[in-house]
Amino acid sequence: MKDRRQSIYELIEQNGQVTLHELEGLFPDVSSMTIRRDLDHLETENKIVKIKGGAKSLRHLSRSLFQDVEGDYAQREMLHAAGKRIVAEKAAPLAETGRSIFIDAGSTMMQLAGLLQTGRFTVVTNAVNVALELSRNQNAAVNLIGGEINRRNMCVAGAGALDYMSRINIDIAFVAASGYSEEAGFTNGTLYDCELKRFVIKKAKKTVILMDKSKLGKTMPYTFCKPEDVDVLIMDGPPEAELAALAKRVGMEII
Amino acid sequence: MKDRRQSIYELIEQNGQVTLHELEGLFPDVSSMTIRRDLDHLETENKIVKIKGGAKSLRHLSRSLFQDVEGDYAQREMLHAAGKRIVAEKAAPLAETGRSIFIDAGSTMMQLAGLLQTGRFTVVTNAVNVALELSRNQNAAVNLIGGEINRRNMCVAGAGALDYMSRINIDIAFVAASGYSEEAGFTNGTLYDCELKRFVIKKAKKTVILMDKSKLGKTMPYTFCKPEDVDVLIMDGPPEAELAALAKRVGMEII
DNA sequence: CCTTAAAATGTTATATAATAACACGTGTGT
DNA sequence: ACACACGTGTTATTATATAACATTTTAAGG
Numbered sequence: 001m002k003d004r005r006q007s008i009y010e011l012i013e014q015n016g017q018v019t020l021h022e023l024e025g026l027f028p029d030v031s032s033m034t035i036r037r038d039l040d041h042l043e044t045e046n047k048i049v050k051i052k053g054g055a056k057s058l059r060h061l062s063r064s065l066f067q068d069v070e071g072d073y074a075q076r077e078m079l080h081a082a083g084k085r086i087v088a089e090k091a092a093p094l095a096e097t098g099r100s101i102f103i104d105a106g107s108t109m110m111q112l113a114g115l116l117q118t119g120r121f122t123v124v125t126n127a128v129n130v131a132l133e134l135s136r137n138q139n140a141a142v143n144l145i146g147g148e149i150n151r152r153n154m155c156v157a158g159a160g161a162l163d164y165m166s167r168i169n170i171d172i173a174f175v176a177a178s179g180y181s182e183e184a185g186f187t188n189g190t191l192y193d194c195e196l197k198r199f200v201i202k203k204a205k206k207t208v209i210l211m212d213k214s215k216l217g218k219t220m221p222y223t224f225c226k227p228e229d230v231d232v233l234i235m236d237g238p239p240e241a242e243l244a245a246l247a248k249r250v251g252m253e254i255i
Numbered sequence: 256m257k258d259r260r261q262s263i264y265e266l267i268e269q270n271g272q273v274t275l276h277e278l279e280g281l282f283p284d285v286s287s288m289t290i291r292r293d294l295d296h297l298e299t300e301n302k303i304v305k306i307k308g309g310a311k312s313l314r315h316l317s318r319s320l321f322q323d324v325e326g327d328y329a330q331r332e333m334l335h336a337a338g339k340r341i342v343a344e345k346a347a348p349l350a351e352t353g354r355s356i357f358i359d360a361g362s363t364m365m366q367l368a369g370l371l372q373t374g375r376f377t378v379v380t381n382a383v384n385v386a387l388e389l390s391r392n393q394n395a396a397v398n399l400i401g402g403e404i405n406r407r408n409m410c411v412a413g414a415g416a417l418d419y420m421s422r423i424n425i426d427i428a429f430v431a432a433s434g435y436s437e438e439a440g441f442t443n444g445t446l447y448d449c450e451l452k453r454f455v456i457k458k459a460k461k462t463v464i465l466m467d468k469s470k471l472g473k474t475m476p477y478t479f480c481k482p483e484d485v486d487v488l489i490m491d492g493p494p495e496a497e498l499a500a501l502a503k504r505v506g507m508e509i510i
Numbered sequence: 511c512c513t514t515a516a517a518a519t520g521t522t523a524t525a526t527a528a529t530a531a532c533a534c535g536t537g538t539g540t
Numbered sequence: 541a542c543a544c545a546c547g548t549g550t551t552a553t554t555a556t557a558t559a560a561c562a563t564t565t566t567a568a569g570g
Contacts, residue, residue, distance in 0.1 A: 001518070001565095020556085031520050036557075046319040052307045052528065053556065062317035064301040128383065128399070135404050144383070144411055146401025146419045149390050156399055160422065164401045164415045256547070275527080286549050291528075307557065308527065 004030070005038045012048050012057045019054035059136075063110075063129070081107075083212035083236035088112040090234045090255050091174060091210055097121060099171040102200050103130055105155035105193070106176035108210050116140070124168055126196060127155040143168065145196075157192035162199050173204035177211045179218035182246070185227065186211075187220035197224040208232040216243075227252045259285065260293045267303050267312045274309035318365070318384065336362075338467035338491035343367040345489045345510050346429060346465055352376060354426040357455050358385055360410035360448070361431035363465050371395070379423055381451060382410040398423065400451075412447035417454050428459035430480075432466045434473035437501070440482065441466075442475035452479040463487040471498075482507045 004027060011026070012018050023035045039055050042048045048055045088111035095101055097119045103109050105127035113133040116123075120139035125131050131144045145165065147158030175197050179187040186209060188194050201207045207230050216235075227233075228250040239247065239254050247254050259282060266281070267273050278290045294310050297303045303310045343366035350356055352374045358364050360382035368388040371378075375394035380386050386399045400420065402413030430452050434442040441464060443449050456462045462485050471490075482488075483505040494502065494509050502509050 033521080034519055037518080049304055049311065049316060050306060051304065056304065058316055058319070061304060061313055064313070128387065131404060132383065135406055138406070142404045143413070144399065144401055144404055146399055146411075146415065149386060149397045149399055151390055151393075156401075158398070160401065160415070160419045163418065167415065288550080289548060292547080 005041060008035070008038055009042055009047055012042075012055055013059060015057075016060040017051070017054060017056040022054070080212045080214050083214065084108040084111050086236040087210050087212055087234050088115055091208060092116060094172060094208060094232070095119065095121060095174075096172075100124070100169055102170045102173040102175075102204060103127070103134070104174060104176045104197065104200075104210075105130065105153055108176055108212065109174065112174060112210070124165070124170065126157065126161065126193075127153070129154045155193070157190075157196065161192075161196050165196070165199055165203065170200060170204040172206045172208060173200045174208050174210055175201060175224075177209050177215060177224075179215050179220040180211060181217055181219045182242075184219045185223050186225050186230070187218075187223050189220045189222070191222055194222040194224040201225050201229055206231045208234060210234050212236050216240075226250075260296060263290070263293055264297055264302055267297075267310055268314060270312075271315040272306070272309060272311040277309070318388075335467045335469050338469065339363040339366050341491040342465050342467055342489050343370055346463060347371060349427060349463060349487070350374065350376060350429075351427075355379070355424055357425045357428040357430075357459060358382070358389070359429060359431045359452065359455075359465075360385065360408055363431055363467065364429065367429060367465070379420070379425065381412065381416065381448075382408070384409045410448070412445075412451065416447075416451050420451070420454055420458065425455060425459040427461045427463060428455045429463050429465055430456060432464050432470060432479075434470050434475040435466060436472055436474045437497075439474045440478050441480050441485070442473075442478050444475045444477070446477055449477040449479040456480050456484055461486045463489060465489050467491050471495075481505075 008018075008023060011023075020032060020035060024032050027035060039048065039050050042055070043050050046058065048058055049061065084107055087108055091112050092115040095116055098121060100122045101124070103113060103123055103125040105125070109125075109127060109130055110133060113130045116134060117137045118139070119137070122141045122143065123134050124143040124145065125134070126145040126147070128144065128149065131142050134140050134142045145156055145161050147156035147161050149156055177186040178189055181187070188197065201224070207225070209230050209232070211233065213235050227246060230252045232253045232255060233247065234255045238244075244254065263273075263278060266278075275287060275290060279287050282290060294303065294305050297310070298305050301313065303313055304316065339362055342363055346367050347370040350371055353376060355377045356379070358368060358378055358380045360380070364380075364382060364385055365388060368385045371389060372392050373394070374392070377396045377398065378389050379398040379400065380389070381400040381402070383399065383404065386397050389395050389397045400411055401415050402411035404411055432441040433444055436442070443452065456479070462480070464485050464487070466488065468490050482501060485507045487508045487510060488502065489510045493499075499509065
């Protein structure tokens with residue numbers, strides 16, 4: 001019985017919400033009343049919210065809170081969601097147990113954080129939402145970099161960030177890029193973030209860039225690294241021949 | 256019409272939730288169908304969640320997410336909620352526009368953060384939930400201290416905290432106490448937090464301690480300050496004669 | 511091993527709330 | 541003046557939740 005309740009909970013977490021009918025279909029050997037009562041229990045535990053005809057995941061709901069703090073973030077979040085998901089799924093296995101990991105801010109990274117719910121590691125991040133998501137994993141030591149909160153993307157930045165980072169050793173850095181072009185390399189829109197990225201990349205034993213293909217060919221104001229600084233580039237599809245050749249030349253693996 | 260929708264929203268934010276019947280009572284000049292439609296709108300804007308017979312505030316729901324990360328916090332949150340509310344309401348006016356403010360972690364502080372939705376100031380905090388709450392206020396510059404996240408109370412602590420604080424000037428520090436006794440002074444249960452409190456109190460121009468009266472007579476493991484270090488003590492009721500006398504002697508104002 | 515209490519489940523009737531569909535007025539811009 | 545979108549009200553219909561009681565299962569103690 002606890003199994004069922006747990007399954008229901010996990011299902012809701014995964015899908016964001018369910019209807020009673022769906023649950024009835026999935027658990028045909030109990031009555032709908034029992035499922036209702038399961039939902040009651042989960043609700044009293046503050047894990048879900050019952051809505052008419054089903055239930056919603058509290059965590060998903062809170063996520064949308066971050067996202068429309070400043071209008072357009074919600075949209076960006078959804079843009080290329082499929083690609084971001086693919087990228088995150090490719091990246092997750094690289095986060096090996098016991099390692100010290102840096103995770104950047106951004107919606108792709110948020111996806112990645114969601115996938116790192118098991119495994120023991122130390123994580124450092126500058127994104128408040130990523131930190132919250134990661135702190136669900138009881139085995140993760142989550143470190144949040146200090147600084148002023150940027151309402152647009154729920155990430156912190158500031159003078160102290162580099163200082164803070166300088167005290168932490170990083171095995172693998174997962175870094176998001178907003179653009180890549182042959183001339184400018186990997187680029188990003190905000191100066192502070194770039195400084196941090198640069199610093200982290202220099203410091204990390206292994207640098208992994210996550211980027212959906214929509215970013216290819218785009219150049220943002222600030223360059224934070226070039227392909228030769230990168231160990232692995234993860235995208236949601238195979239690279240063009242030109243980029244593949246360059247990668248091979250400079251020793252950047254593309255997944 | 257937009258007024259009504261806004262009022263409904265504010266009501267929900269304030270109370271956490273409402274029933275349709277309550278709303279029908281409050282807006283007798285529109286039909287219940289209209290109110291339903293208002294709720295639909297607010298829901299599509301991700302401001303509330305409709306539940307059977309009413310609606311809930313998304314923000315309140317997310318708050319409970321933090322709170323039961325580790326079981327008992329939800330209970331503590333509710334304990335003496337009325338007193339905490341009173342304390343927070345007394346404290347809020349002290350946060351004058353333009354000032355640089357430190358806000359501690361804890362449920363009373365969370366209440367205070369909720370009350371500081373207007374006014375322009377710089378805030379520093381070590382509590383992730385407080386920071387999120389404050390970042391609703393567009394005029395507040397919210398600084399989060401870096402460190403490892405403590406799942407129990409969603410606050411950060413660590414080696415970098417004092418360094419970080421040392422670079423920021425504080426006009427007013429709002430500090431929470433878990434206990435007060437004549438022998439031990441103001442006390443608290445975790446060492447790291449105490450270190451930070453001590454540092455902040457030393458640094459701040461003005462120190463305000465927030466404490467509901469249930470804490471009187473209790474002694475926690477670590478002392479972080481004595482009445483003579485405190486400018487203002489805020490409680491949910493008048494102090495006993497003895498404490499009042501001591502306060503007068505050392506120059507601590509009690510509100 | 512048996513007994514009892516507590517917890518979990520099922521069943522029904524009843525109460526409650528949500529939805530859909532249509533109708534009406536009001537303002538806006540063409 | 542017209543079309544049109546928008547907010548609103550009304551009703552009938554459908555769907556869902558609740559309450560109360562009966563039954564089964566589980567856990568705990570003697």
